[in-house]
Amino acid sequence: xxxxxxxxxxxQFVKLGPICRAFAGVAGIEHQIVHTxxxxxxxxSDVFFADLELPAPDVNLGVGSGSHGSQTGHMLARLEEVFLxxxxxxxxxxGDTNSTLAAALAAAKLHMPVxxxxxxxxxxxxxxxxxxxxxxADHVSTLLFCPTDVAVENLLREGIAKVKSAExxxxxAPAVLQVGDVMQDAxxxxxxxxxxxxxxxxxxxxxxxxxxxxxxxxENTDDxxxxxxxxxxxxxxxxxxxxxxxxxxxTRNALRAAGLVVLPVGVHAVEPLSYLDxxxxxxxxxxxxxxxxxxxxxxxxxxxxxVTLRDETEWVxxxxxxxxxxxxxxxxxxxxxxxAALAAAxPPSKAPLYGDGKAAKRVAAACWDxxxxxxx
Numbered sequence: 001x002x003x004x005x006x007x008x009x010x011x012q013f014v015k016l017g018p019i020c021r022a023f024a025g026v027a028g029i030e031h032q033i034v035h036t037x038x039x040x041x042x043x044x045s046d047v048f049f050a051d052l053e054l055p056a057p058d059v060n061l062g063v064g065s066g067s068h069g070s071q072t073g074h075m076l077a078r079l080e081e082v083f084l085x086x087x088x089x090x091x092x093x094x095g096d097t098n099s100t101l102a103a104a105l106a107a108a109k110l111h112m113p114v115x116x117x118x119x120x121x122x123x124x125x126x127x128x129x130x131x132x133x134x135x136x137a138d139h140v141s142t143l144l145f146c147p148t149d150v151a152v153e154n155l156l157r158e159g160i161a162k163v164k165s166a167e168x169x170x171x172x173a174p175a176v177l178q179v180g181d182v183m184q185d186a187x188x189x190x191x192x193x194x195x196x197x198x199x200x201x202x203x204x205x206x207x208x209x210x211x212x213x214x215x216x217x218x219e220n221t222d223d224x225x226x227x228x229x230x231x232x233x234x235x236x237x238x239x240x241x242x243x244x245x246x247x248x249x250x251t252r253n254a255l256r257a258a259g260l261v262v263l264p265v266g267v268h269a270v271e272p273l274s275y276l277d278x279x280x281x282x283x284x285x286x287x288x289x290x291x292x293x294x295x296x297x298x299x300x301x302x303x304x305x306x307v308t309l310r311d312e313t314e315w316v317x318x319x320x321x322x323x324x325x326x327x328x329x330x331x332x333x334x335x336x337x338x339x340a341a342l343a344a345a346x347p348p349s350k351a352p353l354y355g356d357g358k359a360a361k362r363v364a365a366a367c368w369d370x371x372x373x374x375x376x
Contacts, residue, residue: 008038008099075102120151167373180355233334235264322348
């Protein structure tokens with residue numbers, strides 16, 4: 001059985017690690033990795049393959065940056081060429097990036113079955129590019145691997161589930177399978193390794209307690225007013241605890257464009273960090289402030305409260321469990337949420353929201369079962 005995994009951005013590299021190991025444990029699966037080049041900076045790409053001990057991509061399309069339409073279109077054309085050449089039995093896509101959408105569409109147009117890891121997430125806000133990507137990818141997938149029961153329910157409401165087992169699934173009769181979250185697998189597999197590295201905060205010159213913040217979504221970086229509110233909010237948080245701000249290249253450019261070259265006192269802008277360094281940094285932080293979906297989960301899995309710099313989240317169970325607060329791009333809401341999280345004497349109870357760390361093995365088993373169900 002030949003499976004082609006298509007990745008292009010940091011969260012996908014992280015999820016690819018457990019998937020690679022799981023596929024390696026199934027005799028008969030040949031696994032090809034295609035990197036679209038969506039994240040092409042070494043600090044956002046190469047370092048993740050090295051840290052996570054991932055095989056080098058079999059193909060790197062080198063698409064690079066661009067507008068959503070241009071980037072997705074270039075990926076679509078190049079991926080079609082790759083799929084026609086390699087003829088995979090199944091195309092595996094991850095998450096909700098432009099790479100996800102391009103790979104899902106290219107495969108579907110060629111009548112090649114698609115499997116979607118992290119299917120069923122919904123923000124119910126179609127102005128977000130990620131929402132369009134994930135919805136369209138789900139609707140052309142044959143195997144939909146959901147991380148939570150909420151994700152399963154979202155797909156059931158959309159009428160996607162047609163059969164109950166991988167063996168029966170076809171493009172016209174897809175299967176929705178709750179396998180747990182591959183990110184849980186990744187954190188469990190890498191947290192100990194991360195803890196053994198030299199202390200990241202010391203290397204960055206951060207003394208005492210600190211919070212970790214990231215900002216990268218277009219809704220925040222492309223709107224100068226929103227970006228100013230967020231930076232001011234981080235400055236308010238920095239009055240209580242230092243804030244370490246690893247900067248996505250797009251965010252660094254957006255800060256310059258918004259005239260935010262000098263950040264508030266206590267907000268320390270640093271270069272993007274490797275996955276293992278970020279794991280260690282977050283594990284020892286008092287608080288995370290982010291608009292990243294993946295970092296919301298990583299914070300929870302590492303036992304750190306989170307303030308989300310958005311008005312909604314796909315990970316609604318984190319809000320319901322008390323681990324996450326939604327603050328949007330509002331200075332006042334960010335400061336208020338952060339103060340509440342920092343003042344909490346006892347963290348919320350930590351229920352196993354994302355499975356048992358064996359999601360990737362279930363994905364591999366389901367892919368193999370599907371293949372056998374095709375009469376292979």
